[in-house]
Amino acid sequence: MVGFQHYLALSGILFGLGFYTALSKRNAIVVLMGIEVMFNAVNVAVVAIAKYLLPFSLAGSVASGGEPAYQFLLTGQVFAIFVIAVAAAEVALGLGIVLAIYRARETVDVSQFTLMKE
Amino acid sequence: MSPSELFLLSPEISVALLGGVILLLDLAVKRKGYLAAAALVGLLVPAGFSVGLLIRVGSESTGQLTGVFDTLFIDRFAIYFKFLILAATALVIAASVDYRARLGRFQGEYYGLILFSASGMMLLAAGAELITLFVALELATLPLVALAAFLRDARSTESGLKFLVLSAVSSALLLYGMAFTFGVAGSTWLRDIGQVLSGASQETGAPFGSYALMLGIALMVAGFGFKIASVPFQMWVPDVYEGSPTPVTAYLSVASKAAGFAVLLRVFYVALGSADLRVEWGTLFAVLSVLSMSVGNLVAIAQSNIKRMLAYSTVAHAGYLLVGVAAVARAGPSDSLGPSGVLFYLATYTLTNLTAFFVIIAIVNKTGSEVIEDFAGMGRRAPWLALALAISMVSLIGVPPTGGFIGKVYIFSAAVRHDLAWLALAGVINSVVSVYYYMRVVRALYVLPSASQERVPSSLPLRWALGITAIGTVFLGLLPTHLLRFAQEAARILTS
Numbered sequence: 001m002v003g004f005q006h007y008l009a010l011s012g013i014l015f016g017l018g019f020y021t022a023l024s025k026r027n028a029i030v031v032l033m034g035i036e037v038m039f040n041a042v043n044v045a046v047v048a049i050a051k052y053l054l055p056f057s058l059a060g061s062v063a064s065g066g067e068p069a070y071q072f073l074l075t076g077q078v079f080a081i082f083v084i085a086v087a088a089a090e091v092a093l094g095l096g097i098v099l100a101i102y103r104a105r106e107t108v109d110v111s112q113f114t115l116m117k118e
Numbered sequence: 119m120s121p122s123e124l125f126l127l128s129p130e131i132s133v134a135l136l137g138g139v140i141l142l143l144d145l146a147v148k149r150k151g152y153l154a155a156a157a158l159v160g161l162l163v164p165a166g167f168s169v170g171l172l173i174r175v176g177s178e179s180t181g182q183l184t185g186v187f188d189t190l191f192i193d194r195f196a197i198y199f200k201f202l203i204l205a206a207t208a209l210v211i212a213a214s215v216d217y218r219a220r221l222g223r224f225q226g227e228y229y230g231l232i233l234f235s236a237s238g239m240m241l242l243a244a245g246a247e248l249i250t251l252f253v254a255l256e257l258a259t260l261p262l263v264a265l266a267a268f269l270r271d272a273r274s275t276e277s278g279l280k281f282l283v284l285s286a287v288s289s290a291l292l293l294y295g296m297a298f299t300f301g302v303a304g305s306t307w308l309r310d311i312g313q314v315l316s317g318a319s320q321e322t323g324a325p326f327g328s329y330a331l332m333l334g335i336a337l338m339v340a341g342f343g344f345k346i347a348s349v350p351f352q353m354w355v356p357d358v359y360e361g362s363p364t365p366v367t368a369y370l371s372v373a374s375k376a377a378g379f380a381v382l383l384r385v386f387y388v389a390l391g392s393a394d395l396r397v398e399w400g401t402l403f404a405v406l407s408v409l410s411m412s413v414g415n416l417v418a419i420a421q422s423n424i425k426r427m428l429a430y431s432t433v434a435h436a437g438y439l440l441v442g443v444a445a446v447a448r449a450g451p452s453d454s455l456g457p458s459g460v461l462f463y464l465a466t467y468t469l470t471n472l473t474a475f476f477v478i479i480a481i482v483n484k485t486g487s488e489v490i491e492d493f494a495g496m497g498r499r500a501p502w503l504a505l506a507l508a509i510s511m512v513s514l515i516g517v518p519p520t521g522g523f524i525g526k527v528y529i530f531s532a533a534v535r536h537d538l539a540w541l542a543l544a545g546v547i548n549s550v551v552s553v554y555y556y557m558r559v560v561r562a563l564y565v566l567p568s569a570s571q572e573r574v575p576s577s578l579p580l581r582w583a584l585g586i587t588a589i590g591t592v593f594l595g596l597l598p599t600h601l602l603r604f605a606q607e608a609a610r611i612l613t614s
Contacts, residue, residue, distance in 0.1 A: 015290075015294060018290070019287070019290075022283065022286075022287050023287070028279060028283075031283055032283075035283065035286040035287060035290060038287070038290035038294075039290055039293070041290075041294070042290065042293040042294050042297050045294065045297040045298075045301075046297045046300065049297065049300060049301040053301055053304065054304055075249075075300070075305070075306055076300070078249065079248075079249050079297075079300070079306065082249050082252065082253055083252075083293060086252070086253065086256045086289075089256065089260060090256070090260065090282070090286050090289075093260055093263055093264060094279075094282050094283075094286070096264075097263070097264075097267050097275060097278045097279050097282055098279065100267060100270050100275045100278075101267075101272075101275040101276065101278075101279055103270075104270065104271060104272045104275055105272055105275075110279070110283075113276045113279065113280070115272060115273050115276055115361070116273065116276065116277070116356070116357045116360045116361055116426075
């Protein structure tokens with residue numbers, strides 16, 4: 001039976017893989033892919049939390065402003081949707097900069113971007 | 119959402135709209151000089167709305183309004199940062215006029231991006247909920263990334279890519295931290311999180327009460343640490359500062375940092391402010407503070423490029439500011455000495471650092487070199503610019519009669535009052551070390567001989583902006599009372 005721990009473990013593994021990719025790969029496009037994986041690891045975590053944990057923690061009713069609790073059951077999913085939108089903006093900007101850097105340098109190898117080292 | 123709630127959001131909305139208007143205006147006008155003027159005049163609108171909100175909040179007994187589905191706090195704390203960010207934005211826009219030649223035909227986009235980023239920063243200081251804070255953070259950061267790469271030459275794009283990758287990684291860390299905190303508390307509203315965490319028993323023996331919460335807090339510290347340029351998350355700072363257009367560097371070093379500290383104070387005080395948690399993250403910030411000032415100061419000594427030197431100096435100043443945050447942690451429920459010190463220090467730091475960067479814009483425009491020794495002889499070639507730069511360096515060291523002095527005294531006395539005398543001592547020792555590299559700039563200005571005797575030209579808007587920041591720096595050193603009182607009132611919201 002797949003439960004909360006499995007989702008959380010999946011999210012942790014994805015996050016670790018993304019982090020490793022973002023910091024160790026030499027191709028700028030692959031670095032951006034690593035970042036994307038990190039964001040999606042977060043999405044897995046928040047949606048799992050919303051599905052498995054939220055109904056219990058809301059039983060004590062800490063809902064803000066005294067509104068009915070069912071609205072807050074969706075917080076995790078809403079969180080994920082915002083993360084997806086922001087990640088898309090991030091990647092669009094990233095690809096734009098990679099394109100500009102390719103025009104200036106004719107390479108996307110991040111290990112060669114050392115103009116400003118002392 | 120009712121019209122009255124729209125009023126609560128009006129400063130941010132009007133700044134973002136102004137950005138759009140500037141973009142459209144760029145298509146219509148031939149003389150691009152009007153764009154900066156239009157942006158400056160337009161910024162009076164959000165400033166007016168902020169004054170209106172200040173009056174509205176003043177009539178409230180709690181001093182705080184929440185609105186837009188409870189995702190925003192409107193209080194003196196948020197309004198203090200609205201004014202700070204609006205002022206920094208206006209000054210940077212005025213000083214950008216001298217940089218116009220290098221922006222080419224994309225001036226509308228340039229001013230537009232600055233304004234979009236400003237609206238994100240203002241939201242960041244007002245956010246009352248984690249998702250809102252995340253979106254505001256990205257709204258503040260992404261335009262700055264585009265601005266860092268704006269020149270589209272090899273250096274600028276390189277700094278843009280480094281900024282983008284590291285800021286994206288840090289936002290992912292921050293998000294993961296928010297996810298864990300959300301999981302522990304069951305809510306993304308800062309106040310709810312605060313209630314749940316102070317009610318939960320902390321008897322599990324794990325640090326911070328539970329390992330999940332500890333992981334969440336550690337990851338959030340990493341995310342915010344990037345934003346405020348604290349060690350060990352400072353590695354992006356020197357390269358991005360050096361490669362970005364100078365007005366963007368100036369903007370990044372003050373507005374972005376101020377917004378970062380605003381959100382840091384808000385999240386840690388409102389959501390994680392229960393007494394036993396405070397002791398834990400207070401110690402964490404004290405350690406980061408010592409590391410930041412030591413690393414920043416020691417590496418700054420070795421720099422020859424002035425923008426790079428100021429980049430490490432900003433890391434050191436993040437350390438001084440974190441002294442105030444660490445003192446927050448040990449404060450009693452109604453003691454706001456630490457946070458009000460941070461608020462005041464941010465205002466003086468904004469004026470001081472903008473002064474330095476504005477002078478650099480003017481001088482580098484003429485000489486084309488950012489090497490400190492090439493500022494030689496400016497005491498004679500450009501007496502007023504040199505004087506302003508000297509004032510700024512003196513204020514960065516923290517010598518009277520400048521705002522930097524008052525800020526440091528205030529923040530260090532908060533540390534002493536909260537049994538963190540060792541931290542204040544570390545701060546003082548670091549200030550002494552910093553004398554060396556700041557005075558090197560002053561020495562270049564007045565002592566070193568220069569080959570050329572040519573005057574350094576500067577535009578009228580830049581001179582005005584520079585006058586305001588330089589005089590403001592000295593003014594805050596002589597008459598800090600009014601701003602201090604505003605800062606104290608603003609910080610009281612966090613502790614009440």
